[in-house]
Each structure stands twice: as C-alpha cells, then as structure tokens.
Amino acid sequence: MEGRFNLRRKQSFKVSCDYSCLEVKGVCYQPPGTQQNLLNKVSFSLKEKSLGLIFGQSGSGKTTLLQLLAGLSKPTSGSINIQKYGNDRKPNESPQPLVPEKVGIVFQFPERYFLADTVLEEVTFGWPRQSGSIQLKEKLAWGLHSAINSVGLTGISLDENPHALSGGYKRRLALAIQLVQVPDLLILDEPLAGLDWKARADVVKLLKHLKKELTLLIVSHDLKELSSIVDCSWRMEMGGVLKEEALPV
Numbered sequence: 001m002e003g004r005f006n007l008r009r010k011q012s013f014k015v016s017c018d019y020s021c022l023e024v025k026g027v028c029y030q031p032p033g034t035q036q037n038l039l040n041k042v043s044f045s046l047k048e049k050s051l052g053l054i055f056g057q058s059g060s061g062k063t064t065l066l067q068l069l070a071g072l073s074k075p076t077s078g079s080i081n082i083q084k085y086g087n088d089r090k091p092n093e094s095p096q097p098l099v100p101e102k103v104g105i106v107f108q109f110p111e112r113y114f115l116a117d118t119v120l121e122e123v124t125f126g127w128p129r130q131s132g133s134i135q136l137k138e139k140l141a142w143g144l145h146s147a148i149n150s151v152g153l154t155g156i157s158l159d160e161n162p163h164a165l166s167g168g169y170k171r172r173l174a175l176a177i178q179l180v181q182v183p184d185l186l187i188l189d190e191p192l193a194g195l196d197w198k199a200r201a202d203v204v205k206l207l208k209h210l211k212k213e214l215t216l217l218i219v220s221h222d223l224k225e226l227s228s229i230v231d232c233s234w235r236m237e238m239g240g241v242l243k244e245e246a247l248p249v
C-alpha cells in the first residue's frame with residue numbers, strides 16, 4: 001500500500017506505510033521429558049522498530065520465552081510469526097514463521113563468552129574462512145562496518161583485546177557481534193546487569209538509537225532506567241503467564 005505526499009513545488013514522492021509485527025500466539029512450552037508447563041498460552045505482538053520489555057519475578061519463564069523466540073527450543077504448541085500489514089492495518093499476506101537466522105540474542109553477561117584475543121576476531125568468529133562465496137564475504141564485511149558504527153565502537157582499535165575493554169564497551173561489542181548478520185529482531189536478556197551507572201546510561205542511549213533500525217525485545221529488572229525507551233511492556237507471572245502491563249515505575 002502506498003500514500004502520496006505533494007510538495008509545494010508540485011513534486012511528489014511515494015511513502016510506503018507497510019509494517020510488520022512479531023506475533024506470538026498461544027505459545028506453551030513443556031521441556032522434553034517433563035510434565036511441567038513453563039509457558040502457558042503466551043501471546044503478544046511487537047511492531048517493527050519498537051522496543052518491548054518483559055519483566056517479572058525470577059523463575060517465571062522470561063528466559064525460556066526468549067530461547068523459544070531465538071529458535072533454541074521449539075514451542076510445544078502455538079506459533080511465532082512475522083505478520084505484514086498494509087496502511088489500512090489489515091494483514092496483506094499470510095504470516096511467515098520467524099526464522100532463527102533473523103534473530104540475534106545477547107545473553108546475560110555476554111562478555112563471559114568472549115573467546116578471541118582481538119575485537120576483530122571476536123566479531124568475525126565463525127565466519128567462513130576459505131569456502132564462503134565472495135558475495136557472502138562482502139556482505140559480512142559490510143555488516144561488520146555497519147555494526148561497528150551502529151554501536152559506536154569506531155574509536156576502538158580492532159586489535160584491542162576484548163577482555164581489556166570497559167564494561168560498557170564489552171556490551172557494545174556483544175551487540176555488534178549480533179548486528180553483523182542484520183537481524184530483524186534483537187533479543188537482550190538483562191542488558192544492564194553488572195554495569196556501573198555510566199555504562200548503564202550509555203547502553204540505554206545505544207538501545208534508543210538501535211530501535212530506529214530494528215525491533216528490540218528485552219527482559220530486564222531495570223525498569224526505571226529503561227522506561228524512557230520502552231514502547232510496550234508485559235509482566236510474566238509465575239507459571240509462564242504473560243500479561244500486558246504498564247511499567248510499575
């Protein structure tokens with residue numbers, strides 16, 4: 001669907017008003033070999049280029065939900081799709097399953113999993129060395145450049161040891177690693193945990209910037225610090241029941 005705007009000097013240009021939403025419907029999850037339902041008919045929708053926050057008690061099932069969204073485990077029932085809408089807010093094609101390749105996930109304390117001796121090796125870890133096509137390598141090189149810029153790591157040498165970076169820069173690096181593949185959805189589990197006040201403020205600023213480019217879903221207990229950038233929020237209740245709720249701040 002397209003709208004047309006007229007400019008003063010009779011020039012005109014077209015603006016596409018299509019948008020897509022992550023749509024989770026009736027998701028239940030019972031780990032294999034158990035009788036326990038960790039998620040109970042979880043449903044929610046998150047519009048592209050917005051930031052959703054899930055909060056709730058420890059052990060309620062927040063991380064379990066993130067793992068399903070990232071494709072690390074499969075729901076027992078329910079669906080996780082991307083639905084496109086036209087500017088009349090009606091679906092304009094059938095929903096497509098969310099593919100794990102288009103989801104980036106930054107776990108709690110991501111710096112604990114850094115393996116390489118340099119920032120460059122850390123970001124490019126797992127890239128094809130010999131066998132990848134030149135097109136793929138070009139795409140990854142462009143992604144590297146763009147990711148480093150997006151997270152504000154340009155002032156840091158690519159030869160720097162990742163373990164020597166400050167707490168805030170380690171988080172930027174963890175984000176850059178995920179952004180190289182240009183995800184549709186970026187999931188973050190407790191992105192502010194373990195950082196000092198300055199680094200926390202820097203990460204919040206960075207997330208505000210990132211949501212202009214992609215969809216963010218965050219699990220956090222740091223509601224006050226994130227509240228200014230949150231577009232929609234849900235409380236996960238014990239037993240894996242998700243309810244839409246304004247942040248209690």
Ligand SMILES: Nc1ncnc2c1ncn2[C@@H]1O[C@H](COP(=O)(O)OP(=O)(O)OP(=O)(O)O)[C@@H](O)[C@H]1O
Nearest residue numbers: 031034036038056057058059060061062063064065
């Ligand atoms: N594979 C599994 N088998 C059985 N129980 C599990 C499994 N994985 C997680 N659990 C249990 O499911 C519940 C939800 O765990 P989850 O880590 O999703 O909670 P959470 O809300 O993210 O907690 P926190 O805020 O502490 O990270 C917990 O009681 C946990 O022990």
